[in-house]
Amino acid sequence: MNECPFFPKPHKNKATLWTTFFLKRRSWLDGLYEKSYTMKSGRVKMPGFDLYIANHPQDIRRIMVDEVRDFPKSDLLHELLSPLLGESIFTTNGELWEKQRELLRPSFEQARITKVFGLMKEAVDEMMQKIHQYPNNSIIEIDEIMTFVTADVIFRTIMSKRLDSLKGKEVLEAFAIFQKETVHTAIWKMFCFPKWLSYILGEKKRMKAGEVIRKALSDIIKPRYEEIQRGEKGEYQDILSSLLEVVDKQRKQRFSFEEILDQVAMLFLAGHETSASALSWTLYILSIAPKEQEIAYKEICEVVKEEEFSLQHLRKVKYLTNIFKESLRLYPPVGFFARTAIKKTKIRNKLLKEGSGVVVAPWLIQRHSDYWKNPHEFDPSRFEEKQGIIKDTYIPFGMGERICIGQGFAMQEAVLILANILRTYKIELQENFVPDVVGRLTIRSNNGMYIKFTKRE
Template sequence: MGQCPFFPKPHKNKASLLTTFLLKRRSWLDGLYEKSYKMKSGQVKMPGFDLYIVNHPKDVRRVMVDEVQKFPKSNWLHQLLKPLLGESIFTTNGGVWQKQRELLRPSFEQARITKVFGLMNEAVEDMMKKLSRYPNGAIIEIDEVMTFVTADVIFRTILSQKLDESQGKEVLDAFVVFQEQTVHTAIRKMFCIPQWISYLLGERKRMRAGDTIRRVLADIIKPRYDAVSAGKGGEYEDILASLLEVIDPQSGERFSFEEILDQVAMLFLAGHETSASSLTWTLYILSISPQEQEKAYQEIYEVAGEEILTLQHLRKLKYVSNIFKESLRLYPPVGFFARTAKQEVKIQNKLVKEGSGVVVAPWLIQRHESYWKNPHEFDPSRFEEKNVIQKDTYLPFGMGERICIGQGFAMQEAVLILANILRNYQLKLQENFVPDVVGRLTIRSANGMQIQFTQRKN
């Protein structure tokens, strides 16, 4: 029998509109009820918005793959994220998205990911030095550590720049504000709260936070953009170098500075925030699963001993990889994918009006009792090669043409970080600590993650 990690206990019945407004201002997970984890489809009526939830694999494939043109990325989401991401691949549609995807693709091909491994490893080595400075047996706020190291990985692999503590604090504090305020802004939009009230209640703070992050990124990118424009600056081998070099085959032009800034802001959001969420939840699960933790340690030691971990080692760490995949199932970093119905369509027995929101929710699908045995239990063996995962029920990176472009990067980073930690430490959740699971842009623990780190005696 596997371990059953914590998840928010759903309400017995569907909440009223007023209760939804009061609950979901903090986290959309708080508005779920028991039937949410069993239904094939659902509907939520808001004063200014109709929302349809799609849980059945056939309908998931229809929205994400087969009829993707009928269900473009939500313009509503685009407007919410624009202060930070501008016109980036994360929210654009149609020809703009296709052009951006094609121009970004070379930066995330396996050869490029392999090339930036050394930069990734330097960030992880610094994380390990930071952990070694704690006294043996210390309780560590690991959510903060994971947020910093994944941001550092992004800065080094994309920008060839180490994230220093003061710069990191400014950027990451701004991102916390942006996340929290975006949830509030979304709920106010759903309930048709006037824009001027929204501005007074926190929208101004949200816009400022987005500007702060973009300013830090722009100050790093601009000198290199100008150097390449002047025919210089070819000494870098990071992802930004690839973005600066790529040429649109149709126009013969490179990305403009603003386009580069938008894409790097997107890579920062998608690259550090989702990885930080996933790694924090994985370490939490391992901290309450001593047997799986020891099994992972044995695999790491058999594969690499005390050698510095290489890419070749990582490829052999199948069990560590399966632990991370199972953690992504239980705590997908992006709990829902928002789409818009471009025309009137029928899903299950519901008529979805043109312009309505359509949500595919990995959080619900990956915990759905019709598709998974003991869905809330942690069981890495689900991902062994002999087992077949039912199609369209596991989608932490999305699916179809919009599947996460950085999936390979994220898996490499996660296994590297986990292997380094597990080889050196035994983990145990602080006694009586219960994570406060919230759904914002990503699924995080609002009260952090308190884990005891005890040094291993190799």
């Protein structure tokens, strides 16, 4: 049996209101207690906010699929993310969301994902060159490398621009600030802190970080947008070319510049940050699971041999794909989905007032002992026989009409990166290293991820 991958030890009992305040300022995972992993529903009452947690498959389907219009994306989430995302598909609702989804769909159809594979591969090749520069048996902080390569993949596949190290450092540092301060701002709002105090405590820093990222994206998008406005068309095969050309059937117009910037900012957040989280945790799990790592290595050798990686190869490495799926179960990048109840309703035995917050938490349901055997253990064989997985209990990409539009893109990118690393290196966790798991916008290791890389003969 594998060493059990680390997760924050839950508290014995539910925290008091003020303990919750102090715990969740750092990470919402810190506020969980033992019953969180076995309950069917829960409630957290704060001075300015009632929050309900739905942990049963039937309730999850009701919220995410059957009555999705009654449980739209949270207004608080929209308010928190708007300095970076503006009016993007990630937080909008209703007709605006439907229109945005329809306009984005062609950019993420399989044909388009296939077209950008070469651009994706260029970023991954450059990542491997960086790893090769380390001496053999080096301890590498891999979380930083995963964050950079996934951001580079987004820049190349969306905008045909390589992310240079200087610009990358600026953008990724800004994003780290934005993510950390967004958790703080959410807590200030839930506990009814006045706006002026929230501004002093970190909101100003957060807004500035959002501006830094949007300007970096704007500087690339603006010239391309102006080319299209002049009737010029470059020879691009990227996702931005699709966004610039798509026409809204109702308005008979293309996206405005601000609309495109909002959607690209969303793709940057959803595309690089979630993938970086998922990849870092997968490498962590593999570094403490030598048996599964060797099986994956042999599969890669049999499928790819000495050839360059191709899309056809990625579709054949089934065991490696299952490893990634199991990692997404244990460490879903987005640990909770925030919704709002727009009218009075009941979830199980709990009465929800209009405007109450509702959370569907992949982190909890994917580790729930009623739905998963040995829920905290790493076992990729779960995905060999899908009949054994209870419906609506595996939702790392969401579900229903709001399922992640970039799911196929993310799977392709992740398997390509993992296959490249495992074909060349054997990986082991640094001795005595324990990741500090924190839940913010995504689930990350607060103290990095230190892994030993040994070249295979």
